[in-house]
Amino acid sequence: MPKNTIGYAKADYEGVISTLCAGCGHDSISGAIVQACYEMAIEPHRVAKLSGIGCSSKTPNYFLNNSHGFNSVHGRMPSVATGANMANRDLIYLGVSGDGDTASIGMGQFVHAIRRNLNMLYIVMNNGCYGLTKGQDSATADQGSVSKSGSVNPFEGIDLPGMALELGATFVARSFSGDKTQLVPLIKAALSHKGFALIDVMSPCVTFNNNAGSTKSYDYVRDHIEALAEIGFVPEKEEITVSYETGTTVDVELHDGSVVHLQKLADGWDPRDRQAAMRRLQAAKTEGEILTGLLYIDPNSKDLHEVIKSDSRPLNSLKEEDLCPGSAILDLINEDFR
Amino acid sequence: MRNLTGINDLVVRFANVNGTGSASANNMFAMSIFRMGIPMTAKNIFPSNIQGLPTWYEVRVSEKGYLGRREGVDVLVCVNPQSMKQDIASVKSGGYFVYDNTKNLHKDFIRDDINYIGIPMIGICMRLYQDPRQRQLFKNMIYVGALAALLDIELEVVKGIIADEFAKKPKLIEPNVQAMMEGVKYVQDNYSYPLHVRVERRDLVGDSIVIDGNTACGLGAVYAGATVAGWYPITPSTSLVEAFAKYANKYRLDPETGLKKVAIVQAEDELAAFGMVLGASWNGARAFTATSGPGVSLMNEFLGLAYFAEIPAVLVDVQRGGPSTGMPTRTQQSDLLLAAYASHGDTKHVLLLPSTPTECFNLMADAFDLAERLQTPVIVMTDLDLGMNDHLTAPLKWDDSRRYDRGKVYTAQDLDDLTAVGKQFGRYLDVDGDGIPYRTIPATHPTKGSFFTRGTSHDEYARYTEDGVKNAEVLNRLLKKWDTAKEITPKPEFYQTENKSNVGVIFFGTTTYAALEAMDLLREEEGITLDAMRATAFPFHSSVEEFIAAHDQVFVIEQNRDAQFRTLLINELEVNPKKLIKILNYDGMPITAEAIRRQIAGVLATV
Numbered sequence: 001m002p003k004n005t006i007g008y009a010k011a012d013y014e015g016v017i018s019t020l021c022a023g024c025g026h027d028s029i030s031g032a033i034v035q036a037c038y039e040m041a042i043e044p045h046r047v048a049k050l051s052g053i054g055c056s057s058k059t060p061n062y063f064l065n066n067s068h069g070f071n072s073v074h075g076r077m078p079s080v081a082t083g084a085n086m087a088n089r090d091l092i093y094l095g096v097s098g099d100g101d102t103a104s105i106g107m108g109q110f111v112h113a114i115r116r117n118l119n120m121l122y123i124v125m126n127n128g129c130y131g132l133t134k135g136q137d138s139a140t141a142d143q144g145s146v147s148k149s150g151s152v153n154p155f156e157g158i159d160l161p162g163m164a165l166e167l168g169a170t171f172v173a174r175s176f177s178g179d180k181t182q183l184v185p186l187i188k189a190a191l192s193h194k195g196f197a198l199i200d201v202m203s204p205c206v207t208f209n210n211n212a213g214s215t216k217s218y219d220y221v222r223d224h225i226e227a228l229a230e231i232g233f234v235p236e237k238e239e240i241t242v243s244y245e246t247g248t249t250v251d252v253e254l255h256d257g258s259v260v261h262l263q264k265l266a267d268g269w270d271p272r273d274r275q276a277a278m279r280r281l282q283a284a285k286t287e288g289e290i291l292t293g294l295l296y297i298d299p300n301s302k303d304l305h306e307v308i309k310s311d312s313r314p315l316n317s318l319k320e321e322d323l324c325p326g327s328a329i330l331d332l333i334n335e336d337f338r
Numbered sequence: 339m340r341n342l343t344g345i346n347d348l349v350v351r352f353a354n355v356n357g358t359g360s361a362s363a364n365n366m367f368a369m370s371i372f373r374m375g376i377p378m379t380a381k382n383i384f385p386s387n388i389q390g391l392p393t394w395y396e397v398r399v400s401e402k403g404y405l406g407r408r409e410g411v412d413v414l415v416c417v418n419p420q421s422m423k424q425d426i427a428s429v430k431s432g433g434y435f436v437y438d439n440t441k442n443l444h445k446d447f448i449r450d451d452i453n454y455i456g457i458p459m460i461g462i463c464m465r466l467y468q469d470p471r472q473r474q475l476f477k478n479m480i481y482v483g484a485l486a487a488l489l490d491i492e493l494e495v496v497k498g499i500i501a502d503e504f505a506k507k508p509k510l511i512e513p514n515v516q517a518m519m520e521g522v523k524y525v526q527d528n529y530s531y532p533l534h535v536r537v538e539r540r541d542l543v544g545d546s547i548v549i550d551g552n553t554a555c556g557l558g559a560v561y562a563g564a565t566v567a568g569w570y571p572i573t574p575s576t577s578l579v580e581a582f583a584k585y586a587n588k589y590r591l592d593p594e595t596g597l598k599k600v601a602i603v604q605a606e607d608e609l610a611a612f613g614m615v616l617g618a619s620w621n622g623a624r625a626f627t628a629t630s631g632p633g634v635s636l637m638n639e640f641l642g643l644a645y646f647a648e649i650p651a652v653l654v655d656v657q658r659g660g661p662s663t664g665m666p667t668r669t670q671q672s673d674l675l676l677a678a679y680a681s682h683g684d685t686k687h688v689l690l691l692p693s694t695p696t697e698c699f700n701l702m703a704d705a706f707d708l709a710e711r712l713q714t715p716v717i718v719m720t721d722l723d724l725g726m727n728d729h730l731t732a733p734l735k736w737d738d739s740r741r742y743d744r745g746k747v748y749t750a751q752d753l754d755d756l757t758a759v760g761k762q763f764g765r766y767l768d769v770d771g772d773g774i775p776y777r778t779i780p781a782t783h784p785t786k787g788s789f790f791t792r793g794t795s796h797d798e799y800a801r802y803t804e805d806g807v808k809n810a811e812v813l814n815r816l817l818k819k820w821d822t823a824k825e826i827t828p829k830p831e832f833y834q835t836e837n838k839s840n841v842g843v844i845f846f847g848t849t850t851y852a853a854l855e856a857m858d859l860l861r862e863e864e865g866i867t868l869d870a871m872r873a874t875a876f877p878f879h880s881s882v883e884e885f886i887a888a889h890d891q892v893f894v895i896e897q898n899r900d901a902q903f904r905t906l907l908i909n910e911l912e913v914n915p916k917k918l919i920k921i922l923n924y925d926g927m928p929i930t931a932e933a934i935r936r937q938i939a940g941v942l943a944t945v
C-alpha cells in the first residue's frame with residue numbers, strides 16, 4: 001500500500017463506512033478531504049473535525065478516524081470551533097456544515113466566525129435543501145428552483161461566497177462535489193491558509209434535490225459550471241516545476257511557504273482582488289453561471305489569536321505556574337479592597 | 339418630635355441621579371465607615387438606564403455585624419429633586435432628611451415628624467466653581483463632608499480615602515478635600531452636630547475586605563486557571579467577565595512579547611458564548627462564561643449537549659429579576675429550576691450557591707475542579723445583590739500548594755498502557771464504577787484515543803446507536819455520576835452542633851445575611867430558637883435529607899415567587915411538601931430579616 005511522506009497510507013485518513021444515500025454529493029467531498037489530507041501528509045491526530053447537524057454534518061464520522069470529532073448542535077459549530085481553536089492554536093480545524101446549518105439556523109455564528117477570521121477550514125456541503133429533514137428548501141436554494149415535490153422556491157437564495165467576501169473573509173472558494181481535480185487542491189490551499197477559509201461546495205442531494213428544475217442537481221451544476229482557473233497546490237518548499245506561458249499564471253504564496261498556483265487565466269484573473277471577485281460573482285449570477293475556483297485569498301491574513309494577542313503556546317498546555325498569580329499577589333489584591 | 343438615636347446602627351440612603359458621578363462619592367462614605375472599623379453593607383438600587391433616572395445607594399451601618407438590607411431609612415441624603423416626594427416618605431419617623439436648600443422646599447414636602455437639614459450644595463458650588471462639570475462633581479463631595487460632620491465620621495479617614503481614590507491624579511486630591519471641608523464647615527456653622535444617630539470608631543472588621551461578588555468570581559476564575567472565556571454583555575454579569583479580563587490581562591501578560599495567557603472573546607450571543615466554552619473545554623482548556631437568566635435561557639440546548647456528551651463547563655448565572663427581561667437591575671433567586679434542569683430530555687446540572695464574595699472566589703475555583711472531575715457543566719448561581727454590591731467579607735485566600743484537579747484524562751502513555759494489557763479505550767466506559775468515564779484531549783496520541791463527540795445516543799465507545807437499552811444504560815450511568823456529585827460537591831453549613839428544635843430553616847446564597855439576622859431576632863425578641871442550614875450545592879448531600887427528616891417543619895427561605903428551591907427539595911428528596919413552608923420575597927430588593935421574622939413568627943403563632 002503506498003504511503004505518504006510521514007508513513008501513512010490513504011486508509012489511515014478514512015473514517016467509518018458512510019450511512020448517507022448512495023450517490024450523495026457529501027460522500028464525494030469526504031473523499032476529497034481524505035485525498036487532500038493524505039497528499040498533504042497531515043498527521044491525522046493534529047486535525048480536529050467539527051460539525052453541526054444534518055446529513056452533511058454527519059460526514060466527519062466518515063473521514064479521519066484518528067482525529068477527534070465534535071458533532072455539535074444545529075448551526076452552532078462555529079462557536080465550538082472558536083472555543084476549540086482558542087484552547088489550542090496548533091491544531092488544524094476542519095469544520096463541516098450544511099446549507100441549512102450555515103445559512104439559516106447558524107447564520108449568526110457563521111458570520112461572526114468570518115468576522116473574527118478564525119483559523120479554520122469551513123466547508124459548506126451545499127445541496128439547496130434540508131436533506132436530513134427530508135428535502136425542504138434551504139436559504140441557499142435559488143429563486144425559481146423546483147424541488148422534488150414540485151414546489152417553486154419563491155425566495156431569493158443566499159450566496160454564501162458573495163456574503164463571505166462582503167464580510168471580509170480572507171479565503172473564499174466555491175467548488176462542486178463532482179470535480180475532485182478542483183476540490184482537492186482547494187482543500188489543500190484552504191488548510192494551509194491562516195485564517196477563515198470558506199469552501200462552498202455544490203453537493204447534490206440525490207434523494208430530495210436532484211430532479212429536473214432544481215438548480216443544485218448534478219445535471220444543472222455540470223451544465224452551468226464555470227471555473228475561474230485551474231488550480232494547483234504546491235506544498236511548502238517544493239519548487240514549481242511546470243512552466244506556463246507568461247501572463248497565464250498567478251502564484252500566491254501562503255504564510256507557511258506553500259504556493260497556490262493558478263493557470264489558464266483567460267481574463268487575467270487575480271484572486272487577491274476582493275472587489276474584482278465580488279464583481280465577477282455578481283456578473284456570473286446575472287448570466288446564470290455557477291462560478292467555481294478560488295475566488296479570493298488574502299495571503300497576509302491575521303487570525304484571531306494574532307488579533308487578541310494570545311500566547312504563542314497552546315493555552316491548553318499551560319499549567320498552574322503559568323496561570324495562577326499565587327497567594328502573595330492575592331494579598332496585594334486584598335489590600336486594594338480595604 | 340422624637341429624634342432617632344443610636345450609635346453604629348443606622349441606614350443612610352442617598353438619592354442621586356444616574357450618571358452624575360455620585361457613585362464614587364457614595365462609595366467614599368461607605369468606605370469611611372469601614373475604615374473606622376464598623377461593619378457596613380452597601381446596596382446600589384439603580385435603574386436600567388445610563389443617565390438621568392433616579393438611583394439610590396443605601397448603606398447599612400451595623401455594630402452587630404448584620405450585613406443584610408434593613409428596612410427603614412434613618413438619614414436620607416437627597417440630591418435628586420425628581421424622587422424627592424417618595425424619598426421624604428421613606429424616612430423613618432424621627433429621622434433626618436438632608437437636602438439642598440439653595441432653593442426653599444415646597445410646603446407639600448414638609449413632614450412634621452422628621453428633621454430637615456438643608457445644605458446649600460448648589461449655592462456653595464456656584465460660588466466656588468465656574469465649570470459646570472466641576473460643580474456637579476464637587477457637589478457630591480460637599481454632601482460627603484456634611485454627612486461626615488453630622489454623623490461624626492473622622493475627617494482624617496475621609497481625607498485618606500480621597501487621597502487613595504485620586505492616587506493616580508494627585509492634583510485632584512486637594513480640591514476634593516476642600517469641597518468636602520466646605521460641607522463640614524457649613525454643618526459646623528449652622529447646626530448642632532453630630533446628630534443623635536451617629537457612628538463611633540470600633541475594631542470590628544478585622545482583616546475583612548469590601549468587594550463585590552462579580553470581582554471575586556472573576557478573580558476566582560483567574561486563580562483557577564481559566565484560559566478561555568466567551569461572553570455576551572448582560573446586567574448584572576458583565577462586570578464579572580470584565581474583572582476576569584482585568585486581572586488576567588495584568589497577571590498573565592508577558593511584558594516582552596505583549597502576549598497574554600488568556601483568550602477572551604466577546605461572542606455574538608449567549609449561545610455562541612457557551613459554544614466557545616464547550617469547544618475550549620473539550621479541547622483541554624479551562625473555560626467559562628457568565629450571564630444572567632435570559633442568557634441561560636439561550637444556552638439551554640448546549641447545556642443539554644454538555645450534560646449528555648459529558649463536557650466540562652463552568653457557567654455563572656448572576657440572577658436578576660424575572661420573568662423575561664424582567665427587572666434587569668434588581669435581584670432575585672429565580673433561575674434555580676431553569677438552571678437545575680436546563681435543556682430538553684432528562685438533564686440535570688450541578689449548581690453551586692455562594693453567599694458571600696469570599697465564597698464566590700472559592701466556589702469559582704472549585705467549580706472548575708468539579709466540572710473537570712465530573713465532566714459536566716457546573717453552574718455557579720449568584721445574584722445581582724451578591725454580584726454587583728460591595729460586601730464586607732473575609733479576605734480572599736489561595737493555597738499555593740493547591741493543584742488543579744483536571745479529572746480523568748488519559749495521556750498518550752495511559753493509552754499505550756491500556757493496549758499493552760489488551761484493553762481498548764472507550765470514552766464512555768465506567769471504568770471506576772463511579773459513573774465518571776475517562777476522556778482524551780484532541781491530539782493526545784497519533785493512533786489511539788480519538789472519538790466522536792456527539793449529542794446523539796451513543797454507546798460506551800461514543801459510537802452512534804439506536805439501541806434503546808444501550809441509551810438507557812448511558813442515562814443510568816449519568817445518574818450514578820449524579821450520586822457521585824452529591825458526595826464531592828460542597829457540604830451544607832449547619833449553624834448548630836446538634837439540633838435543638840423540631841423546626842428547621844433552610845436558606846442559601848444572599849438570603850443568608852437576612853436569615854441569620856432573623857434567627858437572632860426570633861430568639862432575642864420572640865424567644866424562638868430554630869435550627870438552621872445553609873445549602874451550598876445541588877444535588878443535595880445526604881445531610882440535607884437528614885436535616886429535613888430531623889424536623890417536623892422546615893421553613894425554606896428564598897427570593898422568588900414559586901419557591902423554586904423548595905421544589906428542588908421535594909423533587910429530588912421526595913419530601914412531603916406539607917413539611918416545607920415557603921418564606922418568600924420577590925420584589926427585586928434583597929430580602930430583609932424583618933420580613934423573614936414576620937413571616938416565620940406568623941406561621942408559628944398559628945400552630
Ligand SMILES: Cc1ncc(C[n+]2csc(CCOP(=O)(O)OP(=O)(O)O)c2C)c(N)n1
Binds near residue numbers: 054074099132133138
Ligand atoms: C434546533 C434544531 N432544529 C431543527 C433540527 C432538525 N434538523 C436536523 S438537520 C436539519 C437541516 C439540515 O440541513 P442542512 O444543514 O442543509 O444539511 P443536509 O442534511 O442538507 O446536509 C434540521 C432542520 C435540529 N436538529 N435542531
Ligand code: SF4
Binds near residue numbers: 019025204
Ligand atoms: S438525503 Fe440527500 S443529503 Fe442526505 S444523505 Fe441522502 S442524498 Fe445526501
Ligand SMILES: [Mg+2]
Binds near residue numbers: 054098126129
Ligand atoms: Mg443541505
